[in-house]
Amino acid sequence: MESWIPVALVVSLAMGFNYTNGFHDAANAIATSVSTRALTPRIALAMAAVANLFGAFLGTKVAKTVGSGIIDAPAGSVxxxxxxxxxIGAIAWNMLTWWYGLPSSSSHALIGGLGGAAIAASSTVHWDAVFQKVILPMIASPVVGLIVGYLVMTAILWLFRRTHPGRVNRGFRYAQTVSAAAMAFGHGMQDAAKTAGVVVLALTVGGFHSADSAAIPLWVLVLSALVISAGTYAGGWRIMRTLGRRIIHLDPPQGFAAETTAAAVLFVATGTGAPISTTHAITSAIMGVGSTKSLKAVRWGVAKNIVGAWVFTFPGAGLVAAASFLLLKLIVGI
Structure with missing residues (x-):
């Protein structure tokens, strides 16, 4: 009777993280559409929540990477x-960066938290996999987002150079409905799947899932999808202001270019099973798009603060997780 209770508590914690992930990263999908007035905030959030819900079912490769490719957790209480x-480390980092309006990576907070807890427990961390599946994509995705965002926006400016600006803006406001939905769909594929991977890891070490099984239980995907969608609908207004207004003042063509670029980066990464940051993808795309106007158009001071949060995400979440493990170890008596 008692054996399932610790597993249920961990699953509940995972859903708590999933919810914070939803409202923390809601800005990733809709900040540009809201800031350009292509969509009202509530309509944008509802659309993003639905897109997250459906996207979650297509991210099983990412779930497997997080659930079995990052750390080895021994069976049982440890x-x-x-x-x-x-x-706990990931949730703490999400709440801290949300409070300060910094668009940090929930994904890297989760991976950093798992790594920090594993180190504190003297458990195995697969550093090769972390480097190949996490660190390299973490470096590559912002670079790709920056370059591709610049190129996409340059192409738009050239293609519509003789079209009346008012007509262009109206057209791209409609187009942003599609690009924002694609961005939210990609977020669901990435972030809901990561939480599902942790739930499967907990089920495995708790004895409720076979380590040899490659399948993700359907109820885990459904639960992760529903909770992250609920969190997305709750909104993340502090971070939304940073992405939508503080980096650069976006117009509809720029918003469409940024969202399309970020969505493409997410789709490619999900296909390879790499758990990249949706935050990195959209933020770097916005910077690349803004650079087509002029380098001075981008508020690089704000960008510097965001990059600082990216750098400290792994160690920050990891240290909180390590301290939490030591404290829980005393409480549980393991």
Whole structure:
């Protein structure tokens, strides 16, 4: 009777993280559409929530990477405590960066939390996999987002150079409905899947899922999808202001270019099973798009603060997770 209770507690923590992920990263999908007035905030959030819901079912490769490719958690209480501590570290980092309006990576907070807890428990961290599946994509995705965003916006400016600006803006406001939905769909493929991977890890170490099974239980995907969608609908207004207005004042063509670029980066990464940051993808795309106007158009001071939050995400979440593991170890008595 008692064996399922620790697993249920870890799953509840995972859903708590998933919810914070939803409202923390809601800005990723809709900030540009709201700031350009292509969509009203509530309509944008509802659309993003639905797109997140459906996207979650197509991210099983990412779920497997997070659930079995990052750390080895021993079966039993120690493994469950590692999962719990990792989630606490990720939740703490999400709340801290949300409070300061910094668009940091929930994905990297989760991976950093799991890594920090595993190190504190003297468990195995697959550093090769972390480097190949996390660090390299973490470096590459913002660079790609910056370059492709610049190129897409340059192409738009050239193609519509003889069209009346008012007509162009109206057309791209409609187009942003599609690009924002694609961005939200990509967010669901990435971020809901990561939480599903942690839930599967908890089920495995708790004895409720076979380590040899490659399948993600349907109820795990459904639960992750529903919770992240609810969190998305709650909105993340502090971060939305940063992405939509503080980096650069966006117009509809720029918003469409940024969202399309970021969505493409997410789709490609999901296909390879790489758990990249949706935050990195959209933020770098916005910077690339803004650079077509002029380098001075981008508020690089704000960008510097955002990049600083990116750098400290892994160690920040990891340290909180390590401390949480040591504290939980004393409480649980393992």
């Amino acid at each position: 493994g469950l405590t590692i999962c719990a501590a990792g989630l």
